[in-house]
Amino acid sequence: MINWSLSTELLSLIIIIMTALFCxxxxxxxxRRDRLFDLILLMSALxxxxxxxxxxxxEHYADVPHGLNMVLNSVYFLxxxxxxxxxxxxxxxxxxxxxxxxxxRTKALVGLSILTVIFTLLVLxxxxxxxxxxxxxxxxxxxxxLNKAGYMLxxxxxxxxxxxxxxNRASIGRSxxxxxxxxxxxxxxxxxxxxxxxGLLLNGTIMAFAALxxxxxxQNLQVGQxxxxxxxxxKSFFEELSLRLKGGQKFQIxxxxxxxxxxxxxxxxxxxxxxxxxxxxxxxxxxxxSGRAFRFSNVTxxxxxxxxxxxxxxxxxxxxxxxxxxxxxxxxxxxGLSACFGLMTCNQQTLEATQIMEMxxxxxxxxxxxxxxxxxxxxxxxxxxxxxKWLEELLLDSVEKKRFEVWYQPIFNCKTQQFxxxxxxxxxxxxxxxxxxxxxxxPLAEENxxxxxxxxxxxxxxxxxxxxxxxxxxxAVSINMSMQQFMNQHLxxxxxxxxxxxHLSPSQIKMExxxxxxxxxxxYMKQQMEHFAEEGLVFCVDDFGTGYSNLSNVMHxxxxxxxxxxxxxxxxxxxxxxxxVVRSMIELFHxxxxxxxxxxxxxxxxxxxxxxxGVDYIQGFYYAKPMPEADMLEFMTKPL
Ligand code: C2E
Ligand code: MG
Ligand code: MG
Numbered sequence: 037m038i039n040w041s042l043s044t045e046l047l048s049l050i051i052i053i054m055t056a057l058f059c060x061x062x063x064x065x066x067x068r069r070d071r072l073f074d075l076i077l078l079m080s081a082l083x084x085x086x087x088x089x090x091x092x093x094x095e096h097y098a099d100v101p102h103g104l105n106m107v108l109n110s111v112y113f114l115x116x117x118x119x120x121x122x123x124x125x126x127x128x129x130x131x132x133x134x135x136x137x138x139x140x141r142t143k144a145l146v147g148l149s150i151l152t153v154i155f156t157l158l159v160l161x162x163x164x165x166x167x168x169x170x171x172x173x174x175x176x177x178x179x180x181x182l183n184k185a186g187y188m189l190x191x192x193x194x195x196x197x198x199x200x201x202x203x204n205r206a207s208i209g210r211s212x213x214x215x216x217x218x219x220x221x222x223x224x225x226x227x228x229x230x231x232x233x234x235g236l237l238l239n240g241t242i243m244a245f246a247a248l249x250x251x252x253x254x255q256n257l258q259v260g261q262x263x264x265x266x267x268x269x270x271k272s273f274f275e276e277l278s279l280r281l282k283g284g285q286k287f288q289i290x291x292x293x294x295x296x297x298x299x300x301x302x303x304x305x306x307x308x309x310x311x312x313x314x315x316x317x318x319x320x321x322x323x324x325x326s327g328r329a330f331r332f333s334n335v336t337x338x339x340x341x342x343x344x345x346x347x348x349x350x351x352x353x354x355x356x357x358x359x360x361x362x363x364x365x366x367x368x369x370x371x372g373l374s375a376c377f378g379l380m381t382c383n384q385q386t387l388e389a390t391q392i393m394e395m396x397x398x399x400x401x402x403x404x405x406x407x408x409x410x411x412x413x414x415x416x417x418x419x420x421x422x423x424x425k426w427l428e429e430l431l432l433d434s435v436e437k438k439r440f441e442v443w444y445q446p447i448f449n450c451k452t453q454q455f456x457x458x459x460x461x462x463x464x465x466x467x468x469x470x471x472x473x474x475x476x477x478x479p480l481a482e483e484n485x486x487x488x489x490x491x492x493x494x495x496x497x498x499x500x501x502x503x504x505x506x507x508x509x510x511x512a513v514s515i516n517m518s519m520q521q522f523m524n525q526h527l528x529x530x531x532x533x534x535x536x537x538x539h540l541s542p543s544q545i546k547m548e549x550x551x552x553x554x555x556x557x558x559x560y561m562k563q564q565m566e567h568f569a570e571e572g573l574v575f576c577v578d579d580f581g582t583g584y585s586n587l588s589n590v591m592h593x594x595x596x597x598x599x600x601x602x603x604x605x606x607x608x609x610x611x612x613x614x615x616x617v618v619r620s621m622i623e624l625f626h627x628x629x630x631x632x633x634x635x636x637x638x639x640x641x642x643x644x645x646x647x648x649x650g651v652d653y654i655q656g657f658y659y660a661k662p663m664p665e666a667d668m669l670e671f672m673t674k675p676l
Contacts, residue, residue: 040091040237048240049084052077055244055251067321072126073250079119080247084240086112091237097175109169109177110159116239117155117189121148123246124193130215130254131200134207134279136287136326136342140200147196155189158182186239187227194220207283209275211253219249262331264310265317273330273338278389281382286343289392291378292320292356293336293400295409304369311366312373319359324352336400343381353379357410376403380413387418395421424480430466431481435489440464442497444513445662446671447633447655450647455672457653459514459548460498461662462490478518488520495534498545501665503538508672514546514576519553522564531573542572548599550578551589562593569594576633581621591628598625602636602656609641619649626650 056077059070066074090112093100128144135141162168167182201208201216208216223242230238260272268276280287294316301309313335320329320337327341339356343349360375378399380392387395395413398421403411411417434440440462447457464472481487498513521527535542547568554561565575574596577589581601590598600621608614618634625632634646637656646654660671 040095040235042088042091042237045084045087045237045240048244049081049088051244052081052084052240052247055247056081058251069126069129069254072122072129073247073254076119076122076126076250077247079115079122080240080243083112083116083119083243086115087237087239094177097171097177102171102175105171105175105177106163110162113159113162113168113186114156117159117186118152119243120186120190120193121152123243123250124148124197126250127197127215127219128200130212131197131204131208133212134209134276134283134285135204136285140204144196144200148193151189151192155185158185184231187231190223190227194223204283207279207285209279215249215253219246222246222249262317265314265331267317267321267337268328268330270330270332273332273340274389274393276328276330276340277392280340281385281389281392284384286381286383287340288343288349288352289378289380289382289396290339290341290353290356291332291336291380291396291400292316292339292360292375293378293403295374295376295404297335297373300371300373304371308366308369312364312371315364315366316373320356323355323359332396338396343383346381349379349381353377353410353412374409376400376406376409376411378403378411378413391421391425398424427472427477427480428484430464430472431477431484431486434464435486435493438493440490440493441664442494442501443662443664444501444668445655446660446668447514447653448659449511449653450651454509454676455659456509456511457514457546458510458668459655459662460494460516462494462516463662463664482518482520485520487518488524491515491518491521492530495531499534499538499540502540502544505669506539508669510544510672512544512546512574514548516548516578517553519556522553522561527564528567528571531568532571542568543574546574546576546597548576548578550582551580551586554589554593555586558589565594569596579635590625590630595630597631597633597652599633599635599655600651605634605636605642605646609639609645615645615649618646622649622651 056074059074059077086108090105090108093105093108097105125144125148128141128148132141132144158168162170162180165180166178167180168185169180169183170178172178197216198220222245226238226242226245230236260268260275262269277289297309297312300312313331317329317331317337320339321327323329324339324341327339330338330340332338341352357377360373363370363372365371378396380396380399382392385392395417399411399413399417402417403409441464443461443463444458445461446455447459448454449456462474462478464474464477466472478487478490481490494515498515502508502510502513524530531542531545535545569575575594576597576599577595578599579601580590580598581604598621600618604614604618604621608618622632631652633653633655634642634651635655637643637646637654637658639658642656643654643658663671
């Protein structure tokens with residue numbers, strides 16, 4: 037009789053139980069694959085337990101009824117072979133994760149099913165023919181001629197997995213490749229040991245190793261999983277996207293970006309806010325049978341699913357929109373969440389994964405501005421994206437080669453009746469020499485951090501201009517400042533250095549900042565502005581009267597002047613109410629000891645009205661458009 041050693045099996049059981057404990061997380065959204073892994077762990081544990089029991093009953097055959105011994109061993113053969121098949125199914129699922137082609141999946145399923153049926157028949161018939169095992173007249177366990185059929189099953193399944201890997205290697209990620217290099221050799225090596233040493237029991241060890249390798253690479257998903265919602269994170273979204281593109285798959289991406297979610301956190305607290313996100317993620321994960329949900333960014337979710345046709349893609353988008361027309365219920369809280377939506381179909385896509393990621397972000401920004409809060413990827417969007425990329429490259433090159441120009445727009449002083457101030461405005465030309473509007477490239481430069489260098493270029497140019505032309509009757513030049521410049525720790529030194537090198541006093545520069553810049557971090561800005569104001573620099577609120585205006589900012593920050601936005605004067609000549617607003621604003625700011633500049637004045641009528649209202653400065657096309665340095669010199673030296 038064979039003398040079996042159970043120590044390896046018991047050790048393997050402990051490893052399996054520990055792995056199961058690591059996987060246990062009640063809150064986590066379980067995907068189909070997670071559930072399969074749970075089943076694998078359960079089957080592995082059962083298989084090891086049964087093996088242990090079988091060893092015991094075989095060794096004590098005299099005390100155990102023959103029938104029971106037969107049943108226990110048959111069940112063990114069935115469970116261990118099914119566990120091997122479940123592992124194979126898991127590996128197929130991994131290999132075909134980024135492949136929508138059903139052909140391969142069906143073949144794998146049919147292959148595994150046939151093997152299971154054959155093996156089950158073998159076990160059932162074994163009671164009569166003893167091909168796998170039998171008990172002799174004394175009741176001693178004996179191996180039958182097909183006792184090693186389980187190993188054959190393992191080898192056939194590994195062969196099928198190898199073929200599937202080879203066929204779909206373009207769409208297979210690095211971690212799956214790693215598992216493919218690790219798992220089959222380990223399984224085969226252990227199987228070889230077991231076959232060579234008949235007393236060794238290594239079936240459980242093979243299972244424990246396989247489970248561990250899978251757990252470390254996939255089930256311990258902290259790396260690819262969003263910790264709050266349990267769905268894939270941005271990193272795994274990127275991987276899914278790259279591999280599907282590499283494999284030439286047709287798929288669609290749906291984006292859902294929550295709008296005004298900060299209000300939910302404020303109203304119900306962060307814990308409830310997190311629960312809302314969790315529920316949305318869970319719903320999204322289940323909304324399409326073949327779809328995978330990801331947390332694309334903070335409050336933006338993405339769903340990747342197979343592309344069938346344009347109609348079904350739109351239907352799904354409609355389904356998502358409809359859900360958001362409805363109420364979300366978390367415990368006893370009922371709340372309507374608003375969101376914007378994006379749809380992109382990837383069918384022979386020429387863009388790369390990184391570009392698609394950027395495009396999706398850009399699409400969602402557009403969707404937020406649209407009335408229907410929905411955007412669909414089309415040629416126009418791609419064109420806009422490519423234009424943005426082109427502009428980004430042009431900006432980068434222009435920063436490097438200092439291709440920018442600083443233009444000046446004269447500002448008329450209503451008291452002295454002279455142009456004694458100006459605003460410095462940046463200009464950029466494309467390679468054909470056409471001017472590009474700062475309204476187009478400044479936001480982009482702010483987005484990718486290039487605004488700081490551009491800002492310093494303007495400072496250098498303005499200081500050089502003022503330094504070399506001290507004969508001009510210019511009291512001050514205004515420079516538009518961005519948030520990034522204020523974030524620079526060496527701002528103060530840089531400004532002092534620039535002024536000193538050009539022999540200028542701080543009062544010759546006015547820093548124009550919009551309230552959008554101020555509101556990034558009020559406390560910090562107040563501190564910075566007070567410091568500069570003490571040194572003699574002057575601050576001016578730019579674009580007052582647009583969406584961001586807040587009187588308390590003007591009151592509590594050391595501003596010396598306010599620039600009223602040109603939108604305030606658009607209908608100002610026709611409507612007496614608009615005039616009243618402007619008049620009251622001028623009076624109010626004067627009472628606060630602030631100077632008032634009217635910006636964007638284009639007509640004589642506007643100019644006369646503002647003069648009569650007592651505005652301090654007027655800037656606008658009526659007097660002069662922004663002009664290059666040489667024209668400005670000529671403008672400033674010619675008599676009025
Ligand atoms: P802003 O600071 O409010 O500058 C005034 C803008 O109004 C300028 O546009 C100017 O050309 C335009 N403008 C002046 N008078 C009139 C008028 O009578 N009618 C009309 N229709 N427009 C008038 P520009 O030069 O295109 O600049 C747009 C914006 O780009 C600026 O608005 C400013 O926010 C930003 N910008 C320009 N240069 C810089 C810079 O050096 N740094 C930063 N951070 N931003 C800048
Ligand atoms: Mg300005
Ligand atoms: Mg302005």
